[in-house]
Amino acid sequence: xxxxxxxxxxxxxxxxxxxxxxxxxxxxxxxxxxxxxxxxxxxxxxxxxxxxxxxxxxxxxxxxxxxxxxxxxxxxxxxxxxxxxxxxxxxxxxxxxxxxxxxxxxxxxxxxxxxxxxxxxxxxxxxxxxxxxxxxxxxxxxxxxxxxxxxxxxxxxxxxxxxxxxxxxxxxxxxxxxxxxxxxxxxxxxxxxxxxxxxxx
Amino acid sequence: xxxxxxxxxxxxxxxxxxxxxxxxxxxxxxxxxxxxxxxxxxxxxxxxxxxxxxxxxxxxxxxxxxxxxxxxxxxxxxxxxxxxxxxxxxxxxxxxxxxxxxxxxxxxxxxxxxxxxxxxxxxxxxxxxxxxxxxxxxxxxxxxxxxxxxxxxxxxxxxxxxxxxxxxxxxxxxxxxxxxxxxxxxxxxxxxxxxxxxxxxxxxxxxxxxxxxxxxxxxxxxxxxxxxxxxxxxxxxxxxxxxxxxxxxxxxxxxxxxxxxxxxxxxxxxxxxxxxxxxxxxxxxxxxxxxxxxxxxxxxxxxxxxxxxxxxxxxxxxxxxxxxxxxxxxxxxxxxxxxxxxxxxxxxxxxxxxxxxxxxxxxxxxxxxxxxxxxxxxxxxxxxxxxxxxxxxxxxxxxxxxxxxxxxxxxxxxxxxxxxxxxxxxxxxxxxxxxxxxxxxxxxxxxxxxxxxxxxxxxxxxxxxxxxxxxxxxxxxxxxxxxxxxxxxxxxxxxxxxxxxxxxxxxxxxxxxxxxxxxxxxxxxxxxxxxxxxxxxxxxxxxxxxxxxxxxxxxxxxxxxxxxxxx
Numbered sequence: 001x002x003x004x005x006x007x008x009x010x011x012x013x014x015x016x017x018x019x020x021x022x023x024x025x026x027x028x029x030x031x032x033x034x035x036x037x038x039x040x041x042x043x044x045x046x047x048x049x050x051x052x053x054x055x056x057x058x059x060x061x062x063x064x065x066x067x068x069x070x071x072x073x074x075x076x077x078x079x080x081x082x083x084x085x086x087x088x089x090x091x092x093x094x095x096x097x098x099x100x101x102x103x104x105x106x107x108x109x110x111x112x113x114x115x116x117x118x119x120x121x122x123x124x125x126x127x128x129x130x131x132x133x134x135x136x137x138x139x140x141x142x143x144x145x146x147x148x149x150x151x152x153x154x155x156x157x158x159x160x161x162x163x164x165x166x167x168x169x170x171x172x173x174x175x176x177x178x179x180x181x182x183x184x185x186x187x188x189x190x191x192x193x194x195x196x197x198x199x200x201x
Numbered sequence: 202x203x204x205x206x207x208x209x210x211x212x213x214x215x216x217x218x219x220x221x222x223x224x225x226x227x228x229x230x231x232x233x234x235x236x237x238x239x240x241x242x243x244x245x246x247x248x249x250x251x252x253x254x255x256x257x258x259x260x261x262x263x264x265x266x267x268x269x270x271x272x273x274x275x276x277x278x279x280x281x282x283x284x285x286x287x288x289x290x291x292x293x294x295x296x297x298x299x300x301x302x303x304x305x306x307x308x309x310x311x312x313x314x315x316x317x318x319x320x321x322x323x324x325x326x327x328x329x330x331x332x333x334x335x336x337x338x339x340x341x342x343x344x345x346x347x348x349x350x351x352x353x354x355x356x357x358x359x360x361x362x363x364x365x366x367x368x369x370x371x372x373x374x375x376x377x378x379x380x381x382x383x384x385x386x387x388x389x390x391x392x393x394x395x396x397x398x399x400x401x402x403x404x405x406x407x408x409x410x411x412x413x414x415x416x417x418x419x420x421x422x423x424x425x426x427x428x429x430x431x432x433x434x435x436x437x438x439x440x441x442x443x444x445x446x447x448x449x450x451x452x453x454x455x456x457x458x459x460x461x462x463x464x465x466x467x468x469x470x471x472x473x474x475x476x477x478x479x480x481x482x483x484x485x486x487x488x489x490x491x492x493x494x495x496x497x498x499x500x501x502x503x504x505x506x507x508x509x510x511x512x513x514x515x516x517x518x519x520x521x522x523x524x525x526x527x528x529x530x531x532x533x534x535x536x537x538x539x540x541x542x543x544x545x546x547x548x549x550x551x552x553x554x555x556x557x558x559x560x561x562x563x564x565x566x567x568x569x570x571x572x573x574x575x576x577x578x579x580x581x582x583x584x585x586x587x588x589x590x591x592x593x594x595x596x597x598x599x600x601x602x603x604x605x606x607x608x609x610x611x612x613x614x615x616x617x618x619x620x621x622x623x624x625x626x627x628x629x630x631x632x633x634x635x636x637x638x639x640x641x642x643x644x645x646x647x648x649x650x651x652x653x654x655x656x657x658x659x660x661x662x663x664x665x666x667x668x669x670x671x672x673x674x675x676x677x678x679x680x681x682x683x684x685x686x687x688x689x690x691x692x693x694x695x696x697x698x699x700x701x702x703x704x705x706x707x708x709x710x711x712x713x714x715x716x717x718x719x720x721x722x723x724x725x726x727x728x729x730x731x732x733x734x735x736x737x738x739x740x741x742x743x744x745x746x747x748x749x750x751x752x753x754x755x756x757x758x759x760x761x762x763x764x765x766x767x768x
Contacts, residue, residue, distance in 0.1 A: 170280060177284040181260040191273055191281060200274040 004028065005114045006035060007087060012108035015137070016047065016091050019115045020084035032152025034118045034126070035089050037109045042096055045105045046118070046126050047089035048138065050149050057083045089115070090144075092134035093126065100126055102133030123160045127168065132175040139179060146186060150176060151193035158199055169199050209334040211290060213241065217328060221253060221709055224290040224335045230255055236713055236724070236735025237363050238338040239292060243329030245312075247300045249322075249338070249346060251733055253709035254291035261285065292335070293709045294325040295732030296346065322346065322731060340366040346731050347371075356400035357748075358687075359723065359736035368736045370397070372404045374729045375685050376629050379655045379665040381637075383672045383700050384689025387426070389720050391417050392741040393687065394668055395434065398583075398633065402438050403749055407629040408578040409666075410608065411585040412601045414592060414635045416453050419444040419585040434585065437746060443577050445570065445586045447600060448561035453587045462570030462586065464562045464603065469503040471495050473603055474553065476648040480595050481552045486545035493541035504564060507557045509535060511547050555595060571604065575611050581628055594639055601640060605632060605650040609658060616661045627662045637667035638674035646676035655679045672699040685729025690717040701726075706733065 006029065007021030017037065021029060029052055037045040056064075063069055063077060093102040118126070126134075138149055154172055161168035173194060180187035194200060210233060216222035222241070226233060233252060241248040259265035264285040270278035299320040301312040338346075343366040348355035355369035375397075382397070384390045395418060401409055411418050419442065420433040435442045446458030471491035478487060494502040513528040527533035536546040556562070577584050586604070588596055608630065618624035634640060634651065646652035655665050656678070667683070669675060673695035681703045688700045697714045701707035704726060710733055714724055721740070726733035739745055 170276075173277065173280050174284055177281055181264075181285050184261050184263050187281075191269075191277060195273055195277055200277045 003116075005116055007084065007115055009037065009109055009111050009113045009115065010084075010086065011111070012113075014091070014104050014106075014108050017089055017109060017115075019087040019089065021087050023078045023081055023085060026085060028117070029085070029087055030152075030156075032149060032156050034092075034123060034153075034156070035115050036118055036122065037113055037115050039094070039105060039107070039109050039113075043094055043105060045091055045094045045109060046100075046122075046134075047091045047115075048149065048153060049087055050090050050144055051086075051088035053086040053088070055083050055086060057081075087115075090137055090141075090149075092137050093129075095126075100129035102130045102137075104137070120160050123157055124164055127157050127161065127172075128165065132172060135172075135175060135179060147189040147193040150190050151197060154194060155197045158197065162199075169197075207336055207339050209336050210239070211335045213243070213329050213331055213333045213335065214289070215331075216292070218294065218325060221706075222250065222292040222294055222328065224292055226255070226288040226290050230257070230288040233290060233337070234362060235716060238343065238361055238734055239290075239335050240338050240342050241292070241294075241329045241333050241335050242300070243333035245299055245301055246327075246329070247298050248294055248325070248329050248333075249296040249298075249342070249732060250292040250294040250325075251709075251735070252290050253293045253706075253713060256289045256291065257286070258289055259286050290335075291709070293706045293733070294328065295706070296322050297325050297327070298322050337363055338366070339364070343368055347734070353404060354406075356397075356404065357739065358396065358400070358725065359738040362722070362735060362737050365737075368725070368734060370400070370685070370725070371729070372400060372406065376401070376407045376631050376664055378659055378684030378728060379667070379679075379682055380685040380687070380727075380729060381667045381669070381672065381680075381683045381700075382687045383669055383691065383696070384723070385691055385693075385696075385719075386670050387719065388689035388717075389723075389738065390668055390670065390689060392431075393689070393723060393738055394418070394633070394666075395431075395741050396739055396745065397666070397687075398434060399437070399745075399749055401631065402434065402441060402583050405441075405581070407631055408581055409583045409631045409633060410574070410578055410604075411583070411633040412597070412604075412635060413585050413587045414597050416587045416589065419458075419587055420453055420456055431741070432746065434583070437750065438583070440582075442583045442585060443574075445574060445584055447586065447588050447591050447596070449563075449567070450589070453589050458587065460568065460570065460573055462561065462574065462600075463566035463568075464571070464600070465566050465569075466503045466507070466562055466564050467500045468571065468603060468607075469556075469562065470603075470606075471502065472648065473599060473606075474556065476602055476645060477556070477595065477598060479644060480598055481555060483552055484545065484548060486542060487549055490536075490541050490546045490549045493536070493539040493546070497535065497539050503562075505535075506532075506550060506553070509550060511550050556599065559591075559596070559599070561591065561600075571607055574604065575608060578608070578630055579611075579615075579628060597636065598639060598645075601634065602649045602651070605654065608632065609650045609654060609661070609663065612658070612661045612663045629662045629664070631664055631666050633666045633668065635668045637665075637669040638671050641667065641675045641679045643676045646679055652676065652679055655682045670696075672696050675699065677702065684727055685725070686727040687723050687725050688714060688717075689723050690719050691715065704733075 006025055007019040010018045010020045031049055033049045035047045035049060039045050091104055094105040139146060158169040176190060180190060210228050211224040211226040214223050214225045235252055237252040239250050239252060269281055302308040343361060348369040348371055350357045350367050350369055354371055354373045356372050357367040358370040360367050382390055382394055401407055413419060419435045421436050422431045424431050435444055443459045446453055446461045449461060449463060474491055475488055494506050498505040509532045510530055511532050513531045514525040515528045516523050517526055532547045532550045533543045536543040574584050612627055615624060615627040619626050640649050640651050651665060654663055680699055686700055691697050691714050697711055701710055721738050723738050724735050
């Protein structure tokens with residue numbers, strides 16, 4: 001597991017969680033990135049970042065309309081800000097010991113549990129386990145920007161898998177097409193998003 | 202190692218016995234063609250079927266409508282097409298055979314012990330499961346169903362279209378029932394007939410009588426299409442084949458026949474003339490007039506009627522008055538005496554002039570050609586009756602029917618003798634009839650010997666091989682009796698329907714017949730073959746003869762020649 005802590009859990013359910021992060025970690029967060037939350041000694045939950053929120057507070061509102069703000073004030077507001085970045089993650093599966101399952105965790109993690117990015121090895125292991133069963137969690141929620149999440153996820157994972165399993169991107173795309181072939185509109189938007197991935201250009 | 206043609210081409214996705222099976226093709230559609238012979242393995246069973254249709258499909262019609270390759274990167278579009286666009290095969294299931302468990306499984310030995318012989322082929326009674334793999338039939342499958350070419354009774358008639366595996370016609374079965382070779386003009390019927398006849402003659406379990414209306418089969422010829430030499434059956438089978446010329450000259454394109462056929466006037470029966478009602482434009486009074494003639498003259502009726510004059514009168518005195526009365530040699534005199542309508546009798550006499558003028562019907566033939574032909578056939582020879590210059594429908598109808606009637610009588614008698622233990626088993630005989638619709642149309646079928654041969658002569662060792670380009674003109678009852686049917690391309694819907702009459706799966710096969718290549722592709726189907734199959738027929742060329750007779754077929758040893766000549 002990566003030792004870089006992204007943040008700590010604000011709230012969670014069995015399908016996902018919201019993590020509070022320091023602004024300092026802003027640059028390491030990315031949409032479509034995979035994360036892990038150790039639940040206990042045996043269980044680790046795998047998730048996927050699908051939203052990053054930056055909320056305002058009273059001071060930010062005032063500063064936003066002030067004139068000639070000192071850069072030091074802006075920097076101070078960002079670094080010492082009391083309102084964290086909110087990162088929403090979707091749970092894709094969990095592991096029990098060495099066994100990786102693309103099913104939801106038995107229970108949600110607790111508040112203030114730490115959340116970490118995946119190592120390359122973890123990405124490879126999780127995305128090659130099963131047969132892309134975790135895609136169903138992404139496709140389940142019609143309110144999510146599915147096309148963008150999938151293309152970002154595939155871009156991220158493909159860059160890791162390219163060295164070890166270059167066929168992964170085709171297999172994943174094929175699976176997405178199979179899962180969405182009865183939903184012409186969604187599949188079209190996903191394919192349009194995938195078309196931007198370097199491997200397909 | 203798996204043979205290339207043993208690889209799966211798709212898997213079952215639906216269908217049934219009535220609607221055929223649907224197979225999702227996993228190859229590009231161009232890799233499989235209509236008519237392909239496929240094998241489906243499912244559980245302990247192996248199924249055999251024929252591809253009858255290919256259909257493009259899509260999971261959503263919009264995927265098919267939109268040319269996504271213009272909008273998406275090539276690889277992505279290819280993946281999309283692979284998952285959303287597909288080809289379905291329609292398979293006509295025909296046969297099934299139990300194959301037992303996997304030979305590697307522990308259950309196999311127990312199954313093998315219970316099935317010492319290979320389980321038989323069965324007509325299709327059930328269907329394979331969903332997702333059962335489908336593959337093109339390999340050489341072993343084709344041999345398994347249609348017979349191994351090494352066996353003498355299995356005559357390779359062509360090859361499967363895709364993989365070129367030899368497809369055999371079981372000649373034993375072929376001659377057990379009447380058969381037909383069909384195809385529009387120019388589709389190679391004559392070549393196919395030559396090939397099958399060569400097989401029959403070479404196999405030598407049956408005699409054949411070929412009614413060669415157009416003088417095609419006996420002697421070497423030149424193809425009208427290619428201007429190449431076409432070998433005649435006589436050239437290859439020598440003394441096994443007798444060429445009979447019709448008439449005293451009896452030459453065929455300037456070449457002499459083995460012997461000639463002249464017909465005695467006494468051999469003509471009134472029924473032979475009744476059969477010509479349409480050809481001679483006879484009236485409905487004809488049967489009564491003919492019956493009167495037969496009652497008056499018996500077997501000499503033809504000779505006597507021929508000698509009668511129409512309208513000849515003599516003057517004679519009656520009751521003191523001179524009056525004209527029919528001359529004693531007139532038709533009217535005979536009609537009055539026999540109680541037959543004079544006008545009808547005179548009309549018949551006039552119309553029969555065409556028959557009386559036929560040069561090969563004579564009072565006393567130089568030799569009994571009819572008996573000679575029958576003797577040859579009984580002796581296991583093959584007779585080709587060439588009509589020479591007598592190529593009119595009248596010649597063909599009259600002579601064919603007369604000859605066939607004699608054969609039927611002879612073979613019936615021989616069979617009855619054999620069954621009562623007083624004679625040898627008759628040699629099976631195949632009568633080859635060209636332009637069959639002329640003899641077997643609805644009007645003629647009841648009057649000629651051919652219809653009864655097609656219907657019932659199987660029991661008497663005589664069957665027909667009919668060759669025709671208009672099968673729809675042949676009487677349904679005769680068509681339905683045909684065992685093996687071999688058909689080239691047919692364009693007319695009625696002809697296609699006629700060829701497929703009485704067969705299972707005819708709806709699926711109909712389109713296939715209409716889409717055959719105009720030459721060399723034939724559909725073989727019917728009782729005589731285990732299942733319908735589309736084949737590329739063999740070419741009738743030197744290679745064919747080499748394969749059939751061996752390379753040195755044309756050079757015969759002295760002892761062989763002497764044997765054939767009867768020394």
